[in-house]
Amino acid sequence: MKNEIIGVVGATGKTGGRVLTQLQQLGYSTRGLSRGISGNNHRTFDWSDRSTWVAALQGLDSVYVTYFPDLAVPSAEDDIRAFVEMAKASEIKHVVLLSGRGEEGAQRAEDVVRSSGLAWNIVRASWFMQNFSESFMHDGLKAGELVLPEPKATEPFIDVDDIADVVVAALTRHELRNQLLEITGPELLSFVDCVDIIGHASGREIGFTTLPVDTYLAAAKADGLPEDIAWLINELFVNVLDGRNESTTDTVERVLGRPARRFESYVMSVASTGIWDEEKQVMES
Numbered sequence: 214m215k216n217e218i219i220g221v222v223g224a225t226g227k228t229g230g231r232v233l234t235q236l237q238q239l240g241y242s243t244r245g246l247s248r249g250i251s252g253n254n255h256r257t258f259d260w261s262d263r264s265t266w267v268a269a270l271q272g273l274d275s276v277y278v279t280y281f282p283d284l285a286v287p288s289a290e291d292d293i294r295a296f297v298e299m300a301k302a303s304e305i306k307h308v309v310l311l312s313g314r315g316e317e318g319a320q321r322a323e324d325v326v327r328s329s330g331l332a333w334n335i336v337r338a339s340w341f342m343q344n345f346s347e348s349f350m351h352d353g354l355k356a357g358e359l360v361l362p363e364p365k366a367t368e369p370f371i372d373v374d375d376i377a378d379v380v381v382a383a384l385t386r387h388e389l390r391n392q393l394l395e396i397t398g399p400e401l402l403s404f405v406d407c408v409d410i411i412g413h414a415s416g417r418e419i420g421f422t423t424l425p426v427d428t429y430l431a432a433a434k435a436d437g438l439p440e441d442i443a444w445l446i447n448e449l450f451v452n453v454l455d456g457r458n459e460s461t462t463d464t465v466e467r468v469l470g471r472p473a474r475r476f477e478s479y480v481m482s483v484a485s486t487g488i489w490d491e492e493k494q495v496m497e498s
């Protein structure tokens with residue numbers, strides 16, 4: 214099986230980067246795919262330019278798929294349908310799709326993969342812990358105040374390293390094929406809990422302000438937030454964070470034989486890198 218080539222779509226992203234590194238460390242042949250990736254064993258792939266897909270997929274045996282910006286957006290179902298058709302034409306045998314919990318658009322894309330006739334896995338994840346350190350919440354935390362649309366529910370945040378471990382298991386362990394792997398962290402936390410834990414670990418006072426979603430989006434759009442990302446923020450904060458995901462699963466432990474990582478443990482390891490430290494002001498002479 215190690216002679217087969219595993220493709221990773223979104224290979225420079227939060228999960229894709231970790232999955233690619235792990236597969237390489239385990240001795241698998243890999244191909245990283247994204248718009249900007251370059252070098253040996255990588256190929257250009259752009260969701261918005263299907264002419265890039267044929268060369269990107271040719272010769273792959275299996276593929277891990279992360280959609281951008283999110284599987285919940287309206288274009289995802291059609292893109293995933295076209296992707297699956299091209300994967301079949303390229304004789305790819307197994308597709309592992311990263312999905313989001315409780316997202317109706319994502320579930321339509323999941324159905325396309327499940328009914329494709331290919332071997333499949335859906336890795337359906339809760340909100341990532343790394344949204345606080347590698348994504349849209351990082352800048353606010355660093356600046357000392359996180360501003361968000363009012364979240365209506367608690368969330369079982371999951372460590373992206375746990376997601377990568379489960380994805381690698383799905384890609385490499387035959388007995389896991391054709392299963393939905395719904396994965397969460399081990400505990401429900403509010404955003405206030407998370408900001409408190411991060412502030413405590415980094416020795417800083419970090420404020421947390423919530424705004425009505427319309428007020429938040431109007432300000433963000435005035436600052437240049439693209440329409441599709443504004444749609445996504447509304448979908449996530451209004452429709453998905455409504456309490457439907459206020460439960461945990463034991464899938465990480467069932468697949469990996471160890472429990473999912475706790476938020477506090479993620480924060481302690483990340484805080485020690487200085488990622489949430491206040492930006493130093495440059496003194497003008």
Ligand SMILES: NC(=O)c1ccc[n+]([C@@H]2O[C@H](COP(=O)([O-])OP(=O)(O)OC[C@H]3O[C@@H](n4cnc5c(N)ncnc54)[C@H](OP(=O)(O)O)[C@@H]3O)[C@@H](O)[C@H]2O)c1
Binds near residue numbers: 258261281283284312
């Ligand atoms: N964040 C969460 O809490 C959460 C929770 C559940 C599920 N998810 C799912 O996670 C997925 C995102 O995965 P991720 O967080 O690992 O990725 P990510 O960190 O958002 O990284 C995006 C990756 O996609 C590539 N990319 C961006 N635009 C692209 C395009 N037009 N065509 C092809 N590649 C493109 C980027 O590389 P280039 O810039 O080089 O193209 C990069 O490799 C989404 O589908 C979302 O539904 C997220």
